[in-house]
Amino acid sequence: MSVNFFDITYFIEVAETANISRAAEKLGITQPSLSTAIKRLETELGAPLFLRNRSGVILTPSGKDFLNKGRQLLQHWHHIQSEIYKTEHEIRGRYILGCHPSVSLYTLGHFLPELLQTHPDLEIVLEHDLSRKITEQVISHQIDFGIVVNPVLHSDLVVKPLCNDTVRFWRCKKPSPTQMPETANALLIADPHLTQAQTLIKKLRKAKVEFPRFVSTSSLEVATELTSKGLGIGILPERVVRQYHAKELVPVSDDWPIYQDKICLVYRSDYQKTGASKEIISRILKHKYQ
Amino acid sequence: MSVNFFDITYFIEVAETANISRAAEKLGITQPSLSTAIKRLETELGAPLFLRNRSGVILTPSGKDFLNKGRQLLQHWHHIQSEIYKTEHEIRGRYILGCHPSVSLYTLGHFLPELLQTHPDLEIVLEHDLSRKITEQVISHQIDFGIVVNPVLHSDLVVKPLCNDTVRFWRCKKPSPTQMPETANALLIADPHLTQAQTLIKKLRKAKVEFPRFVSTSSLEVATELTSKGLGIGILPERVVRQYHAKELVPVSDDWPIYQDKICLVYRSDYQKTGASKEIISRILKHKYQ
DNA sequence: TAATTACCATAGATAGAATCTATGTCTGTT
DNA sequence: AACAGACATAGATTCTATCTATGGTAATTA
Numbered sequence: 099m100s101v102n103f104f105d106i107t108y109f110i111e112v113a114e115t116a117n118i119s120r121a122a123e124k125l126g127i128t129q130p131s132l133s134t135a136i137k138r139l140e141t142e143l144g145a146p147l148f149l150r151n152r153s154g155v156i157l158t159p160s161g162k163d164f165l166n167k168g169r170q171l172l173q174h175w176h177h178i179q180s181e182i183y184k185t186e187h188e189i190r191g192r193y194i195l196g197c198h199p200s201v202s203l204y205t206l207g208h209f210l211p212e213l214l215q216t217h218p219d220l221e222i223v224l225e226h227d228l229s230r231k232i233t234e235q236v237i238s239h240q241i242d243f244g245i246v247v248n249p250v251l252h253s254d255l256v257v258k259p260l261c262n263d264t265v266r267f268w269r270c271k272k273p274s275p276t277q278m279p280e281t282a283n284a285l286l287i288a289d290p291h292l293t294q295a296q297t298l299i300k301k302l303r304k305a306k307v308e309f310p311r312f313v314s315t316s317s318l319e320v321a322t323e324l325t326s327k328g329l330g331i332g333i334l335p336e337r338v339v340r341q342y343h344a345k346e347l348v349p350v351s352d353d354w355p356i357y358q359d360k361i362c363l364v365y366r367s368d369y370q371k372t373g374a375s376k377e378i379i380s381r382i383l384k385h386k387y388q
Numbered sequence: 389m390s391v392n393f394f395d396i397t398y399f400i401e402v403a404e405t406a407n408i409s410r411a412a413e414k415l416g417i418t419q420p421s422l423s424t425a426i427k428r429l430e431t432e433l434g435a436p437l438f439l440r441n442r443s444g445v446i447l448t449p450s451g452k453d454f455l456n457k458g459r460q461l462l463q464h465w466h467h468i469q470s471e472i473y474k475t476e477h478e479i480r481g482r483y484i485l486g487c488h489p490s491v492s493l494y495t496l497g498h499f500l501p502e503l504l505q506t507h508p509d510l511e512i513v514l515e516h517d518l519s520r521k522i523t524e525q526v527i528s529h530q531i532d533f534g535i536v537v538n539p540v541l542h543s544d545l546v547v548k549p550l551c552n553d554t555v556r557f558w559r560c561k562k563p564s565p566t567q568m569p570e571t572a573n574a575l576l577i578a579d580p581h582l583t584q585a586q587t588l589i590k591k592l593r594k595a596k597v598e599f600p601r602f603v604s605t606s607s608l609e610v611a612t613e614l615t616s617k618g619l620g621i622g623i624l625p626e627r628v629v630r631q632y633h634a635k636e637l638v639p640v641s642d643d644w645p646i647y648q649d650k651i652c653l654v655y656r657s658d659y660q661k662t663g664a665s666k667e668i669i670s671r672i673l674k675h676k677y678q
Numbered sequence: 679t680a681a682t683t684a685c686c687a688t689a690g691a692t693a694g695a696a697t698c699t700a701t702g703t704c705t706g707t708t
Numbered sequence: 709a710a711c712a713g714a715c716a717t718a719g720a721t722t723c724t725a726t727c728t729a730t731g732g733t734a735a736t737t738a
Contacts, residue, residue: 101465102392118715131697133715138696143469145476149529149658150715152705156529158660159483163475167468174464175391178457179433185453186435193449239439239446368439370448408686421726423686428725440686442734 101142103175106168108135109147113165117154189374190219196232196241197224200318200338201361205245205260208385213378220374228291236364243378244364248293256367258379261387263359264336265294267350270328285330287313287321294357295333301355322347335359361387391432393465396458398425399437403455407444479664480509486522486531487514490608490628491651495535495550498675503668510664518581526654533668534654538583546657548669551677553649554626555584557640560618575620577603577611584647585623591645612637625649651677 108125112132115121122132140147147161157165185191197206202224214220225232229246236244237252249257269284286309288295302308313330315321318338325332326346339347363382369375398415402422405411412422430437437451447455475481487496492514504510515522519536526534527542539547559574576599578585592598603620605611608628615622616636629637653672659665 100392100394102390104390119713127696128698129715130699130717133717134696137716143472145472146660149660151658152714154714159481159532159662159665160472160475160660163481164468164472167471171461171464171468174461178454178461181457182433182435182450182454185450191449191453242449370436370439370450372449375449407684409684417725418727419686420688420728423688424725427687442685444685 101139103172105135105139106172108132109139109168110165110172112136112148112155113157113161115154116156185372185374187373188219189217189377191372191374192221192223193242193374193378194223194225194240195243195245195378196235197226197245198229198232198247199226200335201229201245201247202226203319203341204337205361205387208387209381213381217374217377220377222378230293233364236366239366242365242369242375243382245361245382246364247359247361249362249364254366254368256365256369258363258383260361260363260382260385263361265292265298265333265357265359266336267298267354268322268325268332268334268339268347269330269350270326270346271348284309285311285313286333287315287324287330288333289316289318289321290314291316292333294335294359298333298355298357305355391429393462395425395429396462398422399429399458400455400462402426402438402445403447403451405444406446475662475664477663478509479507479667481662481664482511482513483532483664483668484513484515484530485533485535485668486525487516487535488519488522488537489516490625491519491535491537492516493609493631494627495651495677498677499671503671507664507667510667512668520583523654526656529656532655532659532665533672535651535672536654537649537651539652539654544656544658546655546659548653548673550651550653550672550675553651555582555588555623555647555649556626557588557644558612558615558622558624558629558637559620559640560616560636561638574599575601575603576623577605577614577620578623579606579608579611580604581606582623584625584649588623588645588647595645 108121108127111125112118112121115124118132118136119129122129125132136147143160143164145160145164146158147164148155149158206224210222214222225235225241227235229244229248230250232241232244232246233249233252233255235241237254245260247263249255251257286299288299290296290312299309309331311330313321313324315324318334319342321332322334322338322341322343324330325334326343331350332347334347363379365375365379398411398417401415402408402411405414408422408426409419412419415422426437433450433454435450435454436448437454438445439448496514500512504512515525515531517525519534519538520540522531522534522536523539523542523545525531527544535550537553539545541547576589578589580586580602589599599621601620603611603614605614608624609632611622612624612628612631612633614620615624616633621640622637624637653669655665655669
């Protein structure tokens with residue numbers, strides 16, 4: 099016997115009509131039904147809402163109070179209904195987009211400003227982490243969309259390729275007199291968490307190339323910066339190099355191994371298609387990212 | 389199939405548990421019941437709230453939205469419930485007090501300041517009109533309480549005497565040389581709508597006393613003021629005279645008819661006894677009004 | 679691969695409500 | 709005194725919310 103929104107509507111009609119019988123007619127129910135519905139509300143609120151009279155009913159002080167408050171509550175409910183409808187069908191709401199920080203630098207700029215400008219009620223929360231972690235979080239519903247490098251295949255995952263990249267060994271073009279990144283015996287700069295770096299190092303080892311020292315960083319931007327300063331040889335994606343240091347860095351050698359990266363949009367295959375999610379996906383796919 | 393507040397509570401529990409079966413246990417209902425309750429909500433809102441999964445359920449974007457909004461709505465409802473409880477049991481709310489304007493001047497001051505100071509959430513709306521009109525409006529539920537003169541008897545009306553008054557003919561004590569209210573042939577000042585004035589004039593006519601000219605006003609204060617200025621003979625209640633002009637006015641003669649007024653508190657016998665109404669009644673009755 | 683487990687959905691039965699019809703009660707009116 | 713108009717009450721009925729039992733699916737384990 100919980101109060102539902104019909105009961106409140108009933109109450110308001112009775113209050114306005116001041117007559118249960120006539121209110122019942124208007125509402126298309128019988129007088130006894132309406133009488134018990136009102137009694138139900140009174141029990142639930144613990145207060146009499148009407149004085150029963152020969153000529154009809156009159157609101158008690160509590161009844162007058164609840165007339166205002168009930169109207170507000172009903173309005174609140176209708177507002178929520180329409181808001182949820184909008185969230186479902188219009189382009190609005192909060193969506194979480196996961197993306198590796200370096201990948202963010204050359205992808206987000208292509209669609210995010212326009213997307214957010216076009217849809218002022220749309221909110222995007224960016225989460226930055228390793229592609230692997232992002233993908234896991236997409237699979238586990240913690241993140242709505244991911245822009246990631248070389249996603250693992252997963253039956254629940256939709257993978258849409260966006261562009262390619264090449265990870266290889268780089269050194270600075272014009273070594274300064276003091277700092278000489280000699281290929282042999284050079285210092286290696288890389289993010290050891292990246293699969294790409296791990297694979298490339300292994301391949302090089304098979305070719306009997308070893309690096310005596312290793313500088314590890316979780317930021318590819320930092321790695322690129324250090325490489326361009328002549329600190330050593332960096333394992334860097336081409337697109338990161340191109341971002342700020344295109345003129346200062348060159349690939350070490352054509353013989354050295356490379357790793358092909360695929361930058362992809364990923365989202366769960368059962369992802370709820372709202373107006374906003376469809377728009378986000380289509381905007382991300384629309385661009386070519388060179 | 390209208391949404392009730394239990395459904396919303398159910399939804400919140402499921403959202404927090406992310407598992408219909410376990411949420412059902414917590415809520416003390418079965419899993420299928422909860423499944424259909426959720427479906428009911430989804431139908432009513434026109435949006436899927438959860439993605440069903442092997443490992444449980446996950447909120448959709450609309451579901452996340454409704455989790456916030458539903459919590460707010462539930463809070464709104466609980467707030468209303470407690471507010472109505474307060475309106476019923478505590479001393480607060482809006483109450484309409486009807487009172488003749490002149491009677492107001494020597495009654496309200498005795499209890500109203502203290503009453504409103506003691507109960508900051510209590511609101512009193514004053515309505516001023518003839519006692520007869522006030523009483524009618526109390527009977528017809530338009531006014532909660534009346535402080536009126538000589539109320540008509542009515543089966544629905546509770547009448548509590550507060551104090552007495554005497555309406556008689558007054559003239560100014562020291563007539564100025566220019567303005568002489570000679571008893572015979574004098575000007576009569578009165579509110580013709582008052583039963584008291586009508587009755588006194590009739591009685592005087594039977595005693596063969598007639599007034600050639602008549603000044604009518606609906607304000608007893610104005611009548612008293614004019615009488616005190618020597619304009620003529622006023623039909624005035626003693627308490628109004630005492631208010632500001634006690635020293636300037638005297639009764640015309642002991643032989644002339646007088647009218648006994650009873651000032652009473654009135655309210656409907658079926659009036660809903662809330663905490664506030666009980667307090668208002670007791671405060672009004674507590675005073676002696678001299 | 680097959681069995682098991684942990685989910686949610688569905689179907690049919692059941693119990694609890696809300697509603698309906700019919701009647702009762704009260705009061706003011708004719 | 710009969711009637712009319714209002715709400716309350718009682719019992720029957722119809723809905724519907726919930727329950728039990730079962731089915732389907734995917735991950736996990738033997």
